[in-house]
Amino acid sequence: MAPPRGPLSQLRRGHEELVLGLLRKHGPLSRGELGKRCGLSRTTLYDILAELVASGAVVTASPQETPRGRGRPAETLTLNPDAGQAIGIDFARRGLHVAAVNLAHEIVGSASEPHDADLPWEQRVELAERLIGSLTGTGSGALRLGALDAIGVGVVGAQVEGLPAEGLSEERTKGREGEGPGPESGETPPHPVQVLLRERFGVPVLLDNNTRLAALGEAIWGAAAGGQDVLYLRLSHGVGGGLVVGGSLHRGAYGLSGEFGHITVEPGGARCDCGGTGCLETVASIRAVLDAYRATGGRAADVPELVKAVRAGEPSALDVLERVGGRIGEVLAAVCNAIGPSVIVVGGELVETGQALVEPIERTLHDHVMPVSRHRVSLRRATLGEVAGALGGIALVLHESPLLSRYPAGPDLAEDLTSP
Amino acid sequence: MAPPRGPLSQLRRGHEELVLGLLRKHGPLSRGELGKRCGLSRTTLYDILAELVASGAVVTASPQETPRGRGRPAETLTLNPDAGQAIGIDFARRGLHVAAVNLAHEIVGSASEPHDADLPWEQRVELAERLIGSLTGTGSGALRLGALDAIGVGVVGAQVEGLPAEGLSEERTKGREGEGPGPESGETPPHPVQVLLRERFGVPVLLDNNTRLAALGEAIWGAAAGGQDVLYLRLSHGVGGGLVVGGSLHRGAYGLSGEFGHITVEPGGARCDCGGTGCLETVASIRAVLDAYRATGGRAADVPELVKAVRAGEPSALDVLERVGGRIGEVLAAVCNAIGPSVIVVGGELVETGQALVEPIERTLHDHVMPVSRHRVSLRRATLGEVAGALGGIALVLHESPLLSRYPAGPDLAEDLTSP
Numbered sequence: 001m002a003p004p005r006g007p008l009s010q011l012r013r014g015h016e017e018l019v020l021g022l023l024r025k026h027g028p029l030s031r032g033e034l035g036k037r038c039g040l041s042r043t044t045l046y047d048i049l050a051e052l053v054a055s056g057a058v059v060t061a062s063p064q065e066t067p068r069g070r071g072r073p074a075e076t077l078t079l080n081p082d083a084g085q086a087i088g089i090d091f092a093r094r095g096l097h098v099a100a101v102n103l104a105h106e107i108v109g110s111a112s113e114p115h116d117a118d119l120p121w122e123q124r125v126e127l128a129e130r131l132i133g134s135l136t137g138t139g140s141g142a143l144r145l146g147a148l149d150a151i152g153v154g155v156v157g158a159q160v161e162g163l164p165a166e167g168l169s170e171e172r173t174k175g176r177e178g179e180g181p182g183p184e185s186g187e188t189p190p191h192p193v194q195v196l197l198r199e200r201f202g203v204p205v206l207l208d209n210n211t212r213l214a215a216l217g218e219a220i221w222g223a224a225a226g227g228q229d230v231l232y233l234r235l236s237h238g239v240g241g242g243l244v245v246g247g248s249l250h251r252g253a254y255g256l257s258g259e260f261g262h263i264t265v266e267p268g269g270a271r272c273d274c275g276g277t278g279c280l281e282t283v284a285s286i287r288a289v290l291d292a293y294r295a296t297g298g299r300a301a302d303v304p305e306l307v308k309a310v311r312a313g314e315p316s317a318l319d320v321l322e323r324v325g326g327r328i329g330e331v332l333a334a335v336c337n338a339i340g341p342s343v344i345v346v347g348g349e350l351v352e353t354g355q356a357l358v359e360p361i362e363r364t365l366h367d368h369v370m371p372v373s374r375h376r377v378s379l380r381r382a383t384l385g386e387v388a389g390a391l392g393g394i395a396l397v398l399h400e401s402p403l404l405s406r407y408p409a410g411p412d413l414a415e416d417l418t419s420p
Numbered sequence: 421m422a423p424p425r426g427p428l429s430q431l432r433r434g435h436e437e438l439v440l441g442l443l444r445k446h447g448p449l450s451r452g453e454l455g456k457r458c459g460l461s462r463t464t465l466y467d468i469l470a471e472l473v474a475s476g477a478v479v480t481a482s483p484q485e486t487p488r489g490r491g492r493p494a495e496t497l498t499l500n501p502d503a504g505q506a507i508g509i510d511f512a513r514r515g516l517h518v519a520a521v522n523l524a525h526e527i528v529g530s531a532s533e534p535h536d537a538d539l540p541w542e543q544r545v546e547l548a549e550r551l552i553g554s555l556t557g558t559g560s561g562a563l564r565l566g567a568l569d570a571i572g573v574g575v576v577g578a579q580v581e582g583l584p585a586e587g588l589s590e591e592r593t594k595g596r597e598g599e600g601p602g603p604e605s606g607e608t609p610p611h612p613v614q615v616l617l618r619e620r621f622g623v624p625v626l627l628d629n630n631t632r633l634a635a636l637g638e639a640i641w642g643a644a645a646g647g648q649d650v651l652y653l654r655l656s657h658g659v660g661g662g663l664v665v666g667g668s669l670h671r672g673a674y675g676l677s678g679e680f681g682h683i684t685v686e687p688g689g690a691r692c693d694c695g696g697t698g699c700l701e702t703v704a705s706i707r708a709v710l711d712a713y714r715a716t717g718g719r720a721a722d723v724p725e726l727v728k729a730v731r732a733g734e735p736s737a738l739d740v741l742e743r744v745g746g747r748i749g750e751v752l753a754a755v756c757n758a759i760g761p762s763v764i765v766v767g768g769e770l771v772e773t774g775q776a777l778v779e780p781i782e783r784t785l786h787d788h789v790m791p792v793s794r795h796r797v798s799l800r801r802a803t804l805g806e807v808a809g810a811l812g813g814i815a816l817v818l819h820e821s822p823l824l825s826r827y828p829a830g831p832d833l834a835e836d837l838t839s840p
Contacts, residue, residue, distance in 0.1 A: 014434060041461035229673035243758070245665055252760020253649035254796045259757040262790040264750065275791035330684065331754070337679040338663070338755045340672020370682040371695035376674045 015040055015048050020057065023079050028061055030074035049077060056080055088393025089128050090154040090210045091193055092386075093117050093237070096124060098131045099390040101398075107221065109135040110387040125196040150203050152393030153193060154210025206396050208249070212258055213392025214347065214384070215242025216249045220395045222384040224343040231341040232382070233260055233332065235350035235357075238273075239281040243339065248399065249392075260335060261285070265327045283327050286350060292320045303349045310356045321356045328357075329364025336369050336377055347382025435460055435468050440477065443499050448481055450494035469497060476500055508813025509548050510574040510630045511613055512806075513537050513657070516544060518551045519810040521818075527641065529555040530807040545616040570623050572813030573613060574630025626816050628669070632678055633812025634767065634804070635662025636669045640815045642804040644763040651761040652802070653680055653752065655768035658693075659701040663759065668819065669812075680755060681705070685747045703747050706770060712740045723769045730776045741776045748777075749784025756789050756797055767802025 018038050023029060029037070035045055052058040061076045090097040094117050099110035111131045115124070194205040215232030224230040230244040239261030243250040250257050261281035262274045269278025270288075282288055286303055293300055293309070296316035300306040309317040332344055344365070350357060362379050369377065384391060438458050443449060449457070455465050472478040481496045510517040514537050519530040531551045535544070614625040635652030644650040650664040659681030663670040670677050681701035682694045689698025690708075702708055706723060713720055713729070716736035720726040729737040752764055764785070770777060782799050789797065804811060 039461060039464050041459060041464075044459045044461075227673075245670060246668075248666075250665060250759070253647075253762030254760060254793070256790065256793050256796070257758065257760035259760075259790055259793075263754040263757050264788045267750075267788075276788070330687075334683040334751070334754050335758045337683050338677065338758060339670070340674060340677035340679075342673030368684045368687075368696070370676065370679055373674070373676050373679075376676070 012048070015044065016052065019045070019048055019052065020079070023058065023077065028076040028078040030076050032074060034077065086152070086394045086397050087132055088152045088390040088397070090213070090387070090389030090393060091124055091156070092210060092389065093156050095386070096127050096131065097387045097390040098128060098135060099387050099394060100132070100135045101394050107391070110390060111135055112386055121192045121196055125193065125200060129200060150206055150397045151197055151201060152206045152213070152396040153197065154208060154213040154389040154393050155191060155193060156210060206393070208396055210389040211240040212242035212249060212251070213396060214388035215244055215258065215392065216395045217384050217388040217392035218345045218347065218382055219244040221391055222388060223345045223380040223382050227343045229339070229341045230343050230345060231332070231335060231339065232345045232347065233328070235284055235328070235346065235348035237286050239284050249396070260331055263331050263334070265331060280327060280331050284324050284350070289320060289324055289350060292324070293317055296320065303352060307352050310353050318356050321353055322360045325357045325360025326364045329361045330368055332361065332365045333368030336365070336373065340373070341377060344377060344379045345382050346379065347388065351381055432468070435464065436472065439465070439468055439472065440499070443478065443497065448496040448498040450496050452494060454497065506572070506814045506817050507552055508572045508810040508817070510633065510807070510809030510813065511544055511576070512630060512809065513576050515806070516547050516551065517807045517810040518548060518555060519807050519814060520552070520555045521814050527811070530810060531555055532806055541612045541616055545613065545620060549620060570626055570817045571617055571621060572626045572633070572816040573617065574628060574633040574809040574813050575611060575613060576630060626813070628816055630809040631660040632662035632669060632671070633816060634808035635664055635678065635812065636815045637804050637808040637812035638765045638767065638802055639664040641811055642808060643765045643800040643802050647763045649759070649761045650763050650765060651752070651755060651759065652765045652767065653748070655704055655748070655766065655770035657706050659704050669816070680751055683751050683754070685751060700747060700751050704744050704770070709740060709744055709770060712744070713737055716740065723772060727772050730773050738776050741773055742780045745777045745780025746784045749781045750788055752781065752785045753788030756785070756793065760793070761797060764797060764799045765802050766799065767808065771801055
């Protein structure tokens with residue numbers, strides 16, 4: 001059965017966050033000290049502590065006799081030092097990326113390994129387990145998730161919908177193609193990777209689109225760190241993106257937000273994989289850009305070769321990127337006028353072409369965004385590289401686990417308690 | 421000084437909502453009964469009750485001797501029946517709109533009055549007071565705001581930023597033109613209407629852009645009632661809109677969201693008031709549409725005359741609306757791909773032209789939105805008419821007042837308490 005939702009369970013989650021925040025701030029505290037600081041009734045506090053201890057997030061410390069021998073001191077509670085290893089995995093089309101953070105939410109490591117696009121899910125999960133073992137130093141199979149009790153996973157696909165904040169026990173994906181109209185057409189089976197990972201690790205698996213997760217990663221650890229309203233665009237084999245709105249990942253009503261690659265830029269233009277025509281993706285994907293360059297007589301089999309041509313100052317390569325950058329800038333300006341982000345982050349392999357692409361993007365954005373917004377939005381290149389999606393998976397868990405506070409930690413809860 | 425923000429004050433607000441929700445559900449309760457049901461410590465509960473009583477949201481009921489004479493029964497607390505009259509005012513460019521709701525959040529009335537565009541603020545506020553008096557039946561000056569203690573106000577202008585949820589005591593507007601770059605360039609003086617209304621009524625005044633408030637109004641009481649992700653477009657003298665994201669009004673990082681009218685649809689096109697060129701507003705505003713119709717030789721001085729021409733089936737009027745509708749549909753499709761709303765609401769005077777405009781909007785939206793989204797988003801005509809902005813002002817107060825629960829009430833807090 002799903003855990004109860006609604007305001008009361010949100011309130012309970014708020015209480016848990018309060019207690020975890022106090023322990024993070026002050027270190028070990030007795031039940032009495034926690035009671036004084038948190039303002040909760042004894043019954044409520046003890047209930048919450050019992051759950052936090054049962055989950056492994058909090059451990060009790062054996063009391064020692066004080067030197068003055070004033071009798072048996074109270075048992076103290078502390079955050080579990082072995083807990084809170086959070087894992088994110090990005091199952092990209094042709095490679096796997098994993099990342100881990102510790103209890104302090106510091107990145108402890110990341111790893112990537114390319115593979116064939118047709119590698120079966122079973123083998124991808126084995127590969128993931130091996131990479132995670134190499135990160136955590138525990139070796140395969142010895143992974144301890146502790147307090148977190150969930151893995152955040154990114155997968156390819158426009159319609160993967162993230163789990164609701166309190167639905168950790170009911171993994172599901174919604175809104176798959178062919179399911180019929182409306183977002184309310186019922187539950188669909190879990191994604192194969194959710195089933196496999198849960199079998200392997202015995203924990204819930206939070207799932208979302210990996211490009212959306214990259215947006216979240218960049219908004220927390222990357223180019224837009226700390227940004228509350230962030231627009232992320234990825235220029236890769238596909239063109240996609242994600243929105244962070246008010247500090248949270250925005251999914252849209254049916255899990256199809258951030259589809260900037262399918263905004264029409266050339267009405268009646270080339271056919272797109274999505275079924276539409278003239279989408280940004282038909283102009284700004286790696287294949288589209290390479291094709292356009294080769295149509296001018298240029299030679300480049302892949303992005304690194306295109307980058308070489310750009311660095312050599314080949315006019316036709318520069319022309320292509322100028323035109324593509326203009327289209328991208330138009331789309332960014334439209335979305336910017338609609339949403340009003342403070343930061344736009346552009347990532348993906350094509351950004352390796354540098355200013356030849358970024359400069360026309362920025363110029364066109366500037367020309368097409370409302371004049372009054374021009375100096376309020378900042379365009380930046382992504383900084384997390386290929387592990388952005390795996391890091392976003394971790395952020396998803398940190399955001400949505402009922403047992404851990406919002407990341408980044410933000411204003412310390414305990415500070416509010418001590419200020420007048 | 422501003423009230424404290426951050427998680428703890430959010431927690432406190434959650435506690436207040438819990439108590440108000442219990443009183444709304446169960447009617448009069450004693451302090452002891454409230455304590456049993458809410459799970460808060462005695463100290464926290466008594467603190468919160470003291471504040472709710474002081475604010476007028478809650479009143480104490482004199483205990484009567486019970487028939488069986490078992491001693492003096494406990495004093496009970498109940499929602500103040502005289503409280504909770506919420507008021508919204510839309511100070512539009514050429515007219516004033518007011519609306520009021522009762523404690524049950526039912527609309528008790530609305531009124532509008534046109535005025536000259538250059539009417540001074542003092543006289544607009546006098547007019548507002550008179551209209552409000554006519555609604556509440558109390559007569560001018562006798563208005564009781566009771567528990568609400570705030571007025572929600574819509575004004576014209578792209579850069580009006582709403583107050584944060586807990587900033588009721590520090591009215592301000594941010595991001596006015598010429599203030600320099602960046603959203604953090606300091607506080608600016610309050611809007612004149614805030615000063616005047618506060619002088620007159622002695623309560624805080626929550627302010628936002630009136631088109632954005634119309635979006636909120638339609639999402640709560642209108643065409644998109646209950647929608648969590650709503651895109652609202654208004655086709656009037658200007659072209660603007662608003663976004664409701666996850667049930668809340670989305671303002672963007674610097675209060676400039678929902679500017680759909682300034683998305684470029686004709687690069688190098690007509691000059692727009694915003695300083696850009698080829699914006700949707702240069703094509704789809706009332707003036708632009710009338711001008712385009714007159715350029716074909718048609719005669720229409722205003723929208724009602726255009727509506728007549730459309731109803732008479734004049735081909736040039738239909739052609740103009742076909743073309744304009746196409747541009748609107750393209751913009752809506754782009755924003756839809758970016759944000760993924762479940763409902764798009766189109767309002768404003770131009771929608772009175774009916775299917776001649778709505779049909780090409782819908783068709784172009786369908787053609788340009790990602791095929792997989794086509795049947796997931798519903799296009800609707802606005803239903804609240806000219807008082808949408810005033811109703812949105814009320815919604816703003818109900819959403820953001822620390823003393824009142826989120827509207828619509830949503831899952832009842834008390835139900836969570838009684839379920840296993």
